[in-house]
Structure formats: structure tokens, C-alpha cells
Amino acid sequence: MSSVARIAGRAAPRLLRRPRLPTVASSTAVGLRWKSATPAPSGRAPALVAVAACPPHPSRLSISAWHGQAPPAAPSMAAPAADDREPTAAGAPARSPPAPPRPTLDPALLRRRNIGISAHIDSGKTTLSERVLFYTGRIRAIHEVRGKDGVGAKMDSMDLEREKGITIQSAATSATWGDADINIIDTPGHVDFTIEVERALRVLDGAVLVLCAVSGVQSQSLTVDRQMKRYRVPRITFINKLDRAGSDPARVVEQLRSKFHIAAAALQVPIGLEGDLCGIVDVITREAVYFDGPNGEEIRREAVPAEMVDAVEAARAELIETLADVDEVVGDLYLAEEPISEEQIVAAVRRATIARTFTPVLLGSALKNTGVQTLLDAVVAYLPHPGDVTNTAVLLDKGARRGRGAGTAAAAEAASAADDAAAVADEADAAAGKADDAVAAAAPELAERSFELVPDASAPLVSLAFKLEDGRFGQLTYIRVYQGVLRRGASILNVRTGKRTKVPRLVQMHSSEMTDVEAAPAGDICAMFGMECASGDTFVDAAGGPLVSLESLHVPDPVISLAITPAKRSDGGAAFAKALARFSREDPTFRVALDPESKETIISGMGELHLQIYVQRMQREYGVEVTVGAPKVNYRETVLSDASFNYVHKKQSGGSGQFAGVIGDLAPTPGGDKENVFVNKLVGNNVPPQFLPAIEKGFREACADGALTGHAVQGVTFTLRDGKAHSVDSNELAFRMASIMGFRQAYAAAGATVLEPVMRVEVAAPSEFQGGVMGGLNRRRAVILASTTHGDDVTIEAEVPLSAMFGYSTELRSGTQGKGEYSMELLEHRPAPQSEIKALQEAYEEKKMAGRKQ
Template structure:
């Protein structure tokens, strides 16, 4: 591929709801740019961007694909992202390096939850954006309804640049609002000028007036001319609109048919015309030698810096680190310094990815997106620079996973293979977390949602030939006491020769501090228990609190006081006193009104205002306690703060999405332990009988 300078690059992320047509739009663009000689189809499993076996099998995007498209004298780096919310990490990685966004909306399905989420992401990253309405070849597609819904949501800044022309219920052309002319596709796929249809003239006038008003607002001179009734030239209009689009005060709406490859020419041309090249965007890091701000700003003349926004680990094509060059010009065999790892990486060859195809390039200019192969220590969100001018860029904030499943190998002996395979998947997917919960003897996978975890399970089977079973995780309950008890235990054993003898009298009571398992004190007088056995008594308590006598859960908040006992000058030993203390603890807990404690999480549920009632009703069924409701940072959303038992969160993500049409999100963290309700405690005690028997052996 040719080398492109910064001003000839456009980095554009495709966003939108699942099945809105992003991948098929890429196909149409690539076909029009003569990258392919035929358009692939998602259903035929032959698209450029959905090349992974898992994506082909499921019929939707799972990963972000990079598709560079040469257009006119520019290169448009298209970042095709998944639409399903479980793969939001892929979207966040892509948005972090994009300079503009095309939000894809199906003319048939209309504005959906994913459309609104895409808009919110653009707001967060301050991205210029435009809408592209697909499926215009379908009879019941309504461009007008989509525009109306967008204007209701986002106001006057929504500006249709085109209006559809239909004949005999067929999508045959469009009206260009800027030029005020009709254009109709001919048999060669080119456009012929036609009269603006009568039914479009009223809408054209409204859209044109709105555009002219926006153009006038770009300068005092234009404003004066506008009020004097003067017309603007097409070049003046386009230049003013470029300013408006870049600053976000105008969001163009375009349309087309992916299947017929109609509307792509104007889309690609308008991406080049209206979207900014990287040098028109800001990019700052920290110059680590002085901790001062380093304005990289995609300036080719500054020292080399790059940001790793994504990692691909593929058994067939190998490991690639996808980077955006933030300053300078990176060339073959450059040595770059990773500040985060304190390690120098030799870049070797430079590549540009097009789906799963790899193409070598000589250099990457500031603002361009490319790939480095086989970096040794560099991971996603790391920064690369020169060692003489080390720079660190702000790491992308990726969504945290809150949906957990317990997993185990289906075939014995596969544990090591699973661990190694998961490590590779975790290198690619930063929204996946692998946790070894030794306390509950389980390993947990945390993902964004159920579908996310199912895909990981499938990847392990297809790619790494190992199978896992996903089940409900065990919840970490605790035990404590609510009253005091006074017990004694004598451990006495004769087996020929030296015997075993340990005798303790102990008091047990709530310590008032449930952050610690136990507090041990002694107030033995007269040497009834020699001092050298005190550590053994405490060791017995320390071992005993690991599995309580109620349901074999760890014990919290107990104060144990050794106040008396006896010993044998020959048979007493540390082992005997340890066993005596451990048994005394068990006896003491059972005599002091033992209770089961369940973990309580502090959770924030963010939902559109319209769904707060339904969500609150569901939370009440989950034994939660509402602590507050506040307006969210996202307009039209509410943050509901609740304390909810961890036991009630299994499957909550799927329920919340179902209730809110995919718009609701939640996050939580452990808050405290709280006494479990009787029915919950009784069920746990019954389920844990076998564990209790094991611990008493």
C-alpha cells in the first residue's frame, strides 16, 4: 500500500446497533474503491471485516476490523466495530483512535438503542459524526422517520444532506440539498441529473434553509450576507459546513443501499470533504522526564510516539499490535521505548491490516493506523516513544466486566491448556477477566454479558481445542455469632508411650469488628495453661475460623478468650492444645447463636428515565435497598444506587437489558457482610451439609 501523509488520512469508526448494516457497508465501500471485484455478504460468510470463524458462524461482528480504503488521493481507515453490547470493549478501543464517526442506522429498523449509545460515545470522545441510513432499497424503509427521530433526540444540528427519490416503490436516486438538484442512478451505476420531484420540494426548502442558517452562523460576513438575502456559492457552503461538521454543530444525515452499492460514492467523498484529518485534532500525553504535558497533535516533525489501541493474537496470522502514530514518522526497524514496561521494542516490519490480510509498508506517518508484529512485552493501551523523549499517553478507559461464571475443564488434564489459551484471549480482550477464587475452590470468568462468555467458550473449543463448562458461581458467605458462650474442651488420647493432652476453657463473643476473622486474648492465671502453649491455642482458632460449624464458611467477627484449662507435664503438646482450641471454637460458636452472613454489593444501575419504574420494581424483588436516585451524566438517564445481595445478581445483566431494550447498564463493588434472611440461610446450610461433614473429618 502507498504511504499517506497526515493531511491525506481520515480515521473513521463505524458505529451503530447490531444488524444495522455496518459490515455490509464496508463491503460496498471496498467494492466501489475496487479493493474487491464482488461484494461479500454476511449470510454468505465472505465479508472482509467478519473474517473470524466465530463471526462467520454467528453472523455478526465480534471484533473491530481495520479496513483502509483508498479514495481519491486519500486513505480512509475504516474501523468496523461490533454492534452487540457484549463487545463494547472492541468499540471503545476503536473510538479511542478515531478522528470521526459514521453512525449507521437501518432505514427499516430506525433509531435503536445502539444508535443512542453510539451518539453518547461520540459525545464522550468529542468526535465529529454523520449518520448513514442503510436499507433504503427496502419498501418499508423510512428515511424521513429516521431524520425526524434524530431531530427529536438531538435537535436542529441534525441536517439531512440528501432526500430520497423513489419510483414505483424503488429507491432510484436522491436530491442533493446543497446543490438543490436531483440525481438518479443509471444502469452503469453512475448518476444522471434529474428534476427535483414535486413531493420533495417542500422538504428540500426546509432542509436548505436550515443549512443556510448554519452556514451564516460561521462568520459575521456570512451572517450579514444571509440577512441581505444573498446566496452563497457551493464552495462557500461546503467550506462552512466542514467547519460546522468538525466542531459538531452540524451532523449530516446521508443514505444509501448497501446491497445495491448506492450512496457509497457520496459517503466516501463527503468523509474526505467534511471529516478532519488527524492534524486537525488534538492529542496530548505526558513527557515522563519532566511530567509536563506533551502536545503530540499528530505532528510529523516531532519525535516518534505511538499508542497501542488493540492486540490481535491469532494462531494463523500471529500476534499484531495495532497502533496509531501520534507524532513523527515511524519506519521499518525503528526501536521504540515502552515507558510502562521500561523496555525497548524493535519494531521490525510495518504493516497495514485489511481484515485478515496483512500488507507491508515502508513507513507510517503521524495520524496513520498500522500494525507491529510480535512485540515482546507491549500490551493494549501501552505507549511507545523514543527513549530520549519518553512519552506516556492516557490509557483508554474500557468497560469493566460484571457478569461472572464459574468454569471448569470438561476433560481432565486440560487445565494447563485452558489456562494458556485464556491468557492469549485475555491479551486480545481487555474486557475479560480470569479470577482464581481459592476460597470457594472455583475459577471465574468475568465478561460484559452472557453472550460474551459464550463466545469465549466457543473460541476455546474452535481455536484451541479445549472445552469448558460454564456454571453459576458460588457466593462467599460468612459465619459469625450474635451472643456469648463459655465452653471447655479436653483433648485426651492414649496410644502407648506418650499420649496427647490439651484442656482449654474459653469464652467466645462478638468482636464488633467484622473486617477481621478473630481477636485472640488470654487471661490465664496460675499457670493452668503454660505460656508456651498460647501460640498453639491461637493457631487452633486460626485454623478453625477457616470453616465454621454452621455451613463450613469462613468465620468473621469473633473474640476468643482463653481464661483457664489444664495440662499434663508429659503428654501435653502444641498439637494437643491446637486441637482442643479448634474443637472449643466449634462448640463455642454453636452455643452463641451462630448466623450466616451474606455479601452485600453497592450497585449503580444507569437506565433511561422511562424505565426507572420497571427497574426499581425488579430490584425490590431482589431484596435490594434503594439508597438514592440521581440524574446521570448521560442526558435522559437516571443512576439508581442500591445495596443488593450478591446472591441476587446472577443473570441480572440479561434481565436488565431485556427490561430496557439494551439501554440499561450496571456496576457494583463489595460493600459489606449482612445477616442473611432465614430462608436464604436455611437453604445454604442444607446445600452445604456435605462440606460440613468433610470439615469435621
């Protein structure tokens, strides 16, 4: 029976006040020591961690008696309707009141969990996924990420993933724990592949955030935290690698609270740490749990070791006090000094987790097969089923054409990039081009009327395509079903393109393997073949029902570009173009364009590794050898002040001519927003309304190429106040050209400047190399934010311009004897130094001159 759901009915001791923990550095009486020097928020004392030696194992209790039995279901509670409350850094976090009862749902739906596993790179995420698959019976043997057998982890199916020891693509599988059905998506930890995390979290109901017990909260951990908040995903935190030297789970819990600004408390206390780790104690049930057998598959439960009782009671009191801050039921009991039972603690943890005001913390070591089964228990007990989560869609106007849906920006970008790739050669994959044509033929603006989806099989189908792959049998489209049932052979409608298609084949994924299924009900995740679509497309019943669209994905802008050409002229045809078209279709952050000056193909992405992987995949999967240019930073341009424009476009060459006038101003977008905004403040009829779309289109085109360096313009507001028109010679082309030239007129007078991408960099290295590492960063124009020493290692946080980070990996390895590592993510764009702007302008002018000579 599950440790988190097995309620023995024992009441907690009456809490008159918060037990005061010892203030000494250690206590020989109970064998405890402080594991955190960081002050806890709101005056909370750090938790104690037991370091008692492992007791001998007098008996081994086989897990087979309980493995596969369902933990009793925790009370099903719904998330608060739409308050989207997140705890704040200051003050007590908002409490989650008891949720109202939900309508009766299918029992199978209540047993379903859709979860993702996310982490900073090298936190043990894929190792954890491998153990989850083993303990749930999905695989028969455990293989390591960099194992000596050369097999590799199950969820790393690509050859490149196994060679490099990193996850590149998210992988989906399903498993059964007790009577719960769990869909699992394992996501990459490297920031270059952040779109994989974005689209996974977009369709998941809950997540497991894995943190390293030594490194704690790292840069990509913060990114994942922001992504989970963006998509309102409840999470459980698993502190992994307790077996490593220097592990400090109490410090990591404090980092959770201070860096994520969320209430957190450990549900477990480790029995030993580092090399002495041999089990965990469940602080709710007050039981010691040991993981025996060759692979930790045998669970043994015993009484808490005597020397750990005080630490367990302190951790339990801290859990209850934390819950009292975020849960109304426990808060009232705590204030009334009433006893709080195990059932009430479990129910409160579930309510607060689903409300996203609290994250329960589990402990263990996936590599040492410790704590994984109890994590699975917590997934079932605390993370929501599909009926617990509120998902909304936009009801589209009945009069609207079906060529457009709401929230399809990411899909349009992917399709547009595919078109650019196809333009490289005469023969290419035309599917993405057709999708882009559909977007271009957009209907008038749609009335956005949000409504809540019901995870009910009898309701009309609503589903979202969130990931594309090209497989042996054609394009594989991953689908989350939110409402209704998706059936093999059913006719479905792509809301964005208006195309009706029959579902030829429906499969359940297990990494790279697949099993055919007849149907996928509401709340399920599956994949289908034969769909012409883009990431973010909404599918509904083709036979009728409401025309709706789901919110699409957040797609970050690329930060780095490079030129790529086939090494041999014979490779410059269909294979090269097909590879680019496929990759840009699958990955919205991978962009392809043709440089109008040099006629080179330019690929853009999230980092050097991101683009390197696609270059290698092109060589392996398509046999195309390519020549790659030096990486180039994606700068941006903007304006610093306001300027007005008054431009009249005239062209007369016999017959109908062109005439259009625009009057207005150009200014920085308020609040430092990087979006480009078009504002219509026309009064009167000097500009006929049918020409407004052409004026806005001209503004958008002008923003694509800045006048200083040719980079895209961001953060400007184009306000149209007046204009001129001619009854015969005015047309869309004339107003588009007038808008472009008016923009350039004001841009020259508005104090344009160049912005460079600045990265948040985190470097970890042995302390002996600290001076050299900081010196190297300073030479790269870094701003050092913090330097933290933990044991023999130091972690340095800095902000560094991306242009200064090229070649840093080689420098760091040579300067730390191969022991240093770093990660970075985009922080923001900031004004570049004048010397750099001047160099960029000179290079841009030379490029234009070279283009004119060709």
C-alpha cells in the same frame, strides 16, 4: 466530481426569513407527505420527504470518468482548541467560529482520513463496509453478511462471525477514494463487545454513525454516541435501509436532535422510499443522483424531478438555518440576509462537524447499493484529517523511572487478569505477568504536564497500542502513530514497562489479510508483530526524545460471571491456561480470577454472549472442552451512612512483632460516585509517611470482598485522620492489616447494602405481541419507560435488573413466533430488594462453610 465538493458557483436565494412549510398532511400538487409526527426542537418544523415515483433512466453515465478522481479539498479548518463544547438540549448550540490556520502540514496527511463505522446491531454497518470496499476497489465482488454463497462479508473474518451473522471483533482496512487515503475500522454493534468500539474511537479522527431508517436511534446507538463524545470524535450520520417498509428518515433526524442533543440536518432527500427508492437528491448542489449498473457502480446526475423541487428547497433552507445556529460565518450571513453560496455551505458543514456542534446526515440503502459513494464523498469533505484534530500527551517527569506511565489503568487490568489466568495451571503464557510486575514496580507519582502532539514526520515518535490479537506469526499489535514515523527495524520504548524492542515487522491490515510496509507516518494506523505489550501502552523512540504517555482506554466493569473448568482432567494444563491468558490480554473487559473458596476459575464479561463466544473460541482454537457453570450477576456492595474506626493491630511471637494503629472514618463517596476514594487527613507524625501506601493498599484490598455477600465494594471514601506506630514493630504489613481490619470495623457499622446491576432494555416486536411482551417484562421486575408504535411494530423501553434477564431471549422468541428481538446495556447499580440480599447472604455463608470443609 464529488457532489459535496463540486461547487458550481450558484448562489442560494436571498433568505429574508425561514420558508414556512405546509401544515397539511399531504400535498398532491408536489407529491409530498409529512414523515414525522414528532415536534422538532426549537420550533423547527419536520422536513418533507419526497415519495415521487422513480423517473425512467433515459441514459446511463458511467462512473469510470469520475471514479478515482479526487474531490476538490474543502477548506482545512482546525477544531477549536480545547473548549470541548457539546450542544445542550436547551438553548441554541454553541457556534463554531472560523478556525485559525494550522501550520503547514504534509499534503499526504491532509488527504488521510481515519474513520470508524459504528452502529446498533443489525443496522447494516457491515453491509455498508462491504460496499465501501467494493466501490474503492479493495474487493472485486460483493458478499453479504448472511449471503447464500456462504462466503460472508470481507470484514467478518472469524468463522463465528460468519456463522452468527454478527461482528465480534473490530476489523481494520485501508482504501483510496479519489486521492484520499482512508483507514477504516468496522466495529461490532452488540453491547457485549463494546470495548471494540471504545478502542477504535480512541484512535480515530472521525466516524460514521449508521442508523436504521425504520428503527431509528436504538439503545446501542446511544452508547456509541456517548463513546464518540468521550473521545471527542466528529461524526457523519448515515441513515441506512431506506428500502425497508416503514422507513422514515425525517423521524430519525428528529430523534438525532432530541436524543443526542446535537444539531443535525439532512444533506440529501430520498427519491422515493421503501420499494420505490431509486436515488437521492443533493440539497447543496440541487442535483438528483442515481446509482445504476449491476451493483450501483455507475453514477448518473440529473436535474431534480419537478415534483421534488419544493421539498429540496425546504430541506436546503432547513440545512442553512441549522448551520446558522452553529457556525459563525453562515450565522452572520443569515442575519444580514446575504446570499449563501454552495462553497460557504460546504465549508460551514465541515467547520461545524469538526467542532462537534453539528452532524451532517446522509441517506441511502447499502443493501440496494444506493448512497454509498456520496457517503464516501462526505467522509473526505467533512471529516477531519489528522492535522485537524488536537491530540495531547502527558510529559513525564525526567526523574521518573520508566516503569510507569500515566493512564495505564486498562493495560494494568488486562495484565493482571492474564496473571490470574496463568495461575490456573503451572504452565502458561508469562508475558502478561511480566507486564504486571512492571506496573507493580511503579515509580513515585509523575507530574502530569499535557502538551499537544504535532502530526509531523520529523517530530519524535509517539504512538499508541490500542488492540492486540494472536495470529499465525505471534502477537499482532495495532498501533496508531500520532507523531513522528514508526519504521520497520527501529528501536522503540514501551513507556509503561521501560522495555526497548526493535520492530521486526510492520503491516497494513485488510481485515485478516496483511501487506508488509516499511514505515507508518504520523496520522497512520498499522500493526506490528513481536511486541510484548498491553492495550493502552504508549511507544516512543528508544534513542531519546521526550518520555510521554497517552491517555488510555475507558474500560467498563464486567457485569456477569461464570465458573469454568476443563471437562477432562487432561485439558486442565497449559492449553486451558494459555487460552485464558491470551483472551484476557486481548480483551480488557474479559477478566479471569480464581475463587479462593471453591478454587474454581471464574471468568467475567459484559454479557452472556460475550462469555459464550470465548467458551466457543477456547474449544475451537485450543481444543479444550469446558464445563460451564450457571451465569452469576456481578453485584456490588456499598455503605449508606458514616462510621468511624479505631483499630490497633498487634502481633507478638518472639523477636520483632507487628504493631500499627489507624483512626478515621468510612463514608459514602459524595455525589453518588462509584469510585473508592482514599483521603489522607493526617496531622502530625503519629503515622510515618512511608507507611501511607500500605494503608491505602489495605483499604483497596478490603474493598475487593464485601462482608455481606463477598462482592466488591464501590462508592466508599476511607479517610485516615490519625494512627499509632512503634519504632521497632511497625512495618508495611502491620499497617496494611490494620487498614483492612479498620475498614471492616467501620463497614459493619455503616449500614452496608447490596447493589444490583440494572439494564436498559429495548425490545422490538410486532404490535400484535405488545401485551405479551409487556407482561413478560413486568414479571421480571421491569420498569416500563416508553412504548412506541411505528407501523406494524412496537418498541418498548424498560429498566430491568440483570438477574431477571436470564433466559429472556428464549421467552421472547417463543412469545413472538421468533419475530421479537431485544438489546440491553448496563444503566447503573441500584439497591437490591431485601429478599434478594437475604438470599445472596445465605448463599455466601454456605459457600464459606463449604470452603472451610475442604
